Structure formats: C-alpha cells, structure tokens
Amino acid sequence: MRTVRAAVGLLVTVVAGLSLSTTLGFAQQPTPAGADLVPADPIRCWWRTTTSAVRVGETFTVVLTCAILELDTVKVVADQTRLDATAVQLAPFEVVGGVHPPDLRTEDHRLFQYEYKLRIINDRSFGTDIKLPQMRLSYRVQTRATAGGSIEGREQLYVLPVESIRVLSTVPADATDIRAAPPTTFADIEARSFGANTRIIAGGVSFALAGVAGLVAAVQLVRRYRAKKPETTRLASDPVILREVDRELEAVQRQREATGWTSELAARALALFRIAAGYALLQPVNQAEAARANGAETGAVIVTTRGWRGRSKHVIVSGTATPETLAQARIATPANGSGSSDPRRMERLQNVLAEFTRAGYGRSDRLDAAALDGSMTAGRDVVRQLKSEHAWWMQKLSVIRKKSGIAGPPA
Numbered sequence: 544m545r546t547v548r549a550a551v552g553l554l555v556t557v558v559a560g561l562s563l564s565t566t567l568g569f570a571q572q573p574t575p576a577g578a579d580l581v582p583a584d585p586i587r588c589w590w591r592t593t594t595s596a597v598r599v600g601e602t603f604t605v606v607l608t609c610a611i612l613e614l615d616t617v618k619v620v621a622d623q624t625r626l627d628a629t630a631v632q633l634a635p636f637e638v639v640g641g642v643h644p645p646d647l648r649t650e651d652h653r654l655f656q657y658e659y660k661l662r663i664i665n666d667r668s669f670g671t672d673i674k675l676p677q678m679r680l681s682y683r684v685q686t687r688a689t690a691g692g693s694i695e696g697r698e699q700l701y702v703l704p705v706e707s708i709r710v711l712s713t714v715p716a717d718a719t720d721i722r723a724a725p726p727t728t729f730a731d732i733e734a735r736s737f738g739a740n741t742r743i744i745a746g747g748v749s750f751a752l753a754g755v756a757g758l759v760a761a762v763q764l765v766r767r768y769r770a771k772k773p774e775t776t777r778l779a780s781d782p783v784i785l786r787e788v789d790r791e792l793e794a795v796q797r798q799r800e801a802t803g804w805t806s807e808l809a810a811r812a813l814a815l816f817r818i819a820a821g822y823a824l825l826q827p828v829n830q831a832e833a834a835r836a837n838g839a840e841t842g843a844v845i846v847t848t849r850g851w852r853g854r855s856k857h858v859i860v861s862g863t864a865t866p867e868t869l870a871q872a873r874i875a876t877p878a879n880g881s882g883s884s885d886p887r888r889m890e891r892l893q894n895v896l897a898e899f900t901r902a903g904y905g906r907s908d909r910l911d912a913a914a915l916d917g918s919m920t921a922g923r924d925v926v927r928q929l930k931s932e933h934a935w936w937m938q939k940l941s942v943i944r945k946k947s948g949i950a951g952p953p954a
Contacts (some may be wrong), residue, residue, distance in 0.1 A: 585612045585684055592606070596709035601662060607656065608654060609655055625680075626680070628641025635686070638660070642869050643656070675705065679701065680700070680702075779856040783846060787922040795808060804902065809903040820892045823925070824869070829861045831859045832857070846858045
C-alpha cells in the first residue's frame with residue numbers, strides 16, 4: 544500500500560514539473576522582430592471632473608488628460624486642434640471657457656491636458672445623468688527608419704472614454720410649490736446694518752475733516768491776499784473820526800478864548816490836524832481800541848463808536864503826517880488836482896502843521912497868537928471840507944460817479 548502511494552506522489556510531481564517547464568518555456572519564447580516598436584496602447588485618455596453632481600446653470604470644471612507614446616524610434620502624433628476650448632463641442636453642455644496648460648514629459652510618454660469650464664441649462668435634465676458626448680481623437684504613428692528619415696503610418700482614431708454628470712433638481716421631489724429661501728438671516732442684517740452705520744460715521748468724519756482742511760486753506764488764502772495790501776485796522780469809520788476831530792477843534796477854540804494859547808493847547812490842536820492831513824494825503828490813520836474814554840496820550844484823540852448790540856467802543860486815533868510829507872506829496876501832485884489831492888489844500892495844511900509844530904514843540908516861550916489864530920481858522924476850514932467829502936452820502940455819490948464815468952466837481 545505504501546508503495547502504491549509513493550508511486551502516485553512521484554507521478555504527480557513529474558506532471559507538475561513538466562507543466563511548469565512548459566509554461567516557463569512559453570514565456571521565454573523570443574519576440575518577433577519589430578513587435579516592440581508600437582505597444583498595444585500608443586495613446587490613452589481619461590476624464591476627471593471637479594464634482595459628480597451639478598445644478599442647472601452651475602459652472603463646473605472637466606479635465607481631459609491624454610498620454611501618448613514618445614520614444615527614440617516611435618512617436619505618436621495626435622491631432623489636438625479639435626480639443627481647444629474655442630473649438631470643442633460638448634453638447635448638451637455649454638463650454639464657457641477653458642485653458643491648456645503646458646505639456647509634461649516622461650521617459651517614454653508625453654502628457655497633454657485640457658481644462659473646460661462647463662454648465663448645462665436645460666429644464667428637462669433635472670434628476671438625470673447626462674453623459675459627455677463621445678469624442679474621437681485622430682493620431683498617426685511615426686517610426687524612425689534606419690536611413691535617418693521617418694515613416695508615418697496611416698491615420699487612426701481613438702475613442703475617448705465616456706463620463707457622466709448627475710444633474711440635481713432645484714427643489715425636492717415632494718415639493719408642491721417653489722420655496723425661496725430668505726436671502727439673509729437676522730444676524731446678516733444686523734452685521735450689514737452695523738457696517739453701514741460705521742461707513743456713514745466714517746464718511747461724516749471724513750467730510751468734517753475735509754471741511755476743516757478747506758477752511759484752513761481758505762483762511763491762509765485770505766491772509767496771503769490781505770498781506771499784499773497795507774494792513775490797517777478800521778475800528779471807527781472815516782465820517783465818525785472826522786466829526787470827532789471837528790468837535791475837538793471846536794473845544795480847543797473855546798479853551799483858547801478862555802485861557803489863550805499855550806504849548807499844551809497847540810500840541811493838542813497839532814494832533815488833530817495831523818489826523819486831517821492823513822485824510823488829505825489818502826493815507827490811513829492809526830486806530831487802536833482803548834479801555835476807557837479818557838486818558839489818551841498826547842498826539843491822539845479818543846473816538847467813541849456804537850458797536851454790536853449797542854455796546855460803546857472807544858478807539859484811539861492818531862495821525863503821522865508832517866509838513867515834510869505834505870510838501871513831498873504836493874510836489875508829486877499835478878497842479879490841476881482836485882478833491883483830496885488838491886495841492887492848494889495840501890499847502891494850507893502844510894503851513895498849519897508847521898505853525899502848530901513850532902508853537903507846541905519850539906524852544907521859544909512866546910507864542911504868536913495871531914499866527915496861531917489864522918492857522919486855526921484855515922485848518923478848521925480844511926477839516927470841514929474833508930468831513931463833507933467823507934460823509935456817507937458823498938461816498939455813495941462818488942461810487943455812482945465812478946461807475947457812470949462822470950467826474951466830480953472841482954474843490
């Protein structure tokens with residue numbers, strides 16, 4: 544019995560060895576010449592999508608990748624003109640764009656790729672699987688000849704694999720009407736309201752800063768414009784000042800009749816005539832606000848005016864005209880001048896200032912009363928003329944004459 548079992552085992556071993564030898568011998572048979580030039584798949588393509596299910600109108604990406612053979616002796620040339628995004632047709636999908644990235648190369652293959660932006664707009668595709676259309680890619684196999692040239696084979700077609708896309712429904716299957724979800728939640732509304740209020744506040748602050756900057760620029764512009772003109776502070780008007788000068792001269796005349804001429808009284812009259820001479824020379828007089836109505840220094844006069852809301856304002860007024868300035872102005876003024884530029888008026892004022900300057904600040908204690916009386920009379924006449932010329936109605940009439948081109952009457 545043992546002998547029979549050993550014989551059967553030996554027979555099985557021999558049969559298995561013969562079978563393995565036959566199999567190995569078949570695998571090691573030599574390949575016919577030229578059979579390794581073109582493999583079974585010279586070109587292979589596949590699809591890849593960014594999503595497996597889309598909604599109607601939703602844009603998604605489909606990527607086509609192909610690997611073609613490229614060896615030293617064998618090269619596959621594929622016709623890629625129909626794969627460009629501007630030429631490809633993938634109905635019922637609409638191609639809205641695409642790109643073609645650079646190719647990649649390995650030791651024996653070249654890989655090219657196309658990306659397509661697709662969407663579907665079809666009201667009959669809800670809940671169905673839509674396949675990409677079947678596409679064919681033509682190619683030729685080029686074989687390098689031993690003489691150095693190349694042999695191009697016949698045109699062949701490669702059928703691209705099929706890819707399906709699921710189109711979702713916009714509403715559930717059990718919906719009985721169209722349900723539009725609210726565009727925003729309460730939290731979104733609150734966030735947008737806060738953002739709007741923040742922007743409004745920022746805009747208001749920006750406008751305020753812009754207004755301040757504009758105001759500063761306007762003030763600087765006004766200051767620059769005013770800097771070109773002689774800066775004079777007008778606290779009291781010309782008619783008020785000349786009226787006060789005439790009143791003070793009348794007070795000086797009364798005191799002269801009571802006590803006679805003195806150096807102090809002559810200096811007081813001289814200060815008043817200097818103010819009048821400034822108006823004759825068309826020069827501004829000096830004005831400064833005073834704390835009280837009395838206590839003005841020698842050479843100035845206090846003028847009281849009514850300010851805003853009926854409040855009284857006291858202004859110290861003084862003149863800087865001298866006999867020398869009047870003489871120079873008279874030389875520069877034409878002989879036929881009129882009004883404030885009348886050379887005869889300037890000559891009278893020059894004599895008046897010279898006489899009262901000698902009486903007020905001269906070294907002699909004896910005063911010429913007759914000369915002072917004559918100068919006082921001549922000076923008061925000039926002051927009355929200036930007061931009349933600077934009256935408000937005369938100023939209005941002067942403006943009208945200038946606008947109409949009518950010259951004023953001679954002095």
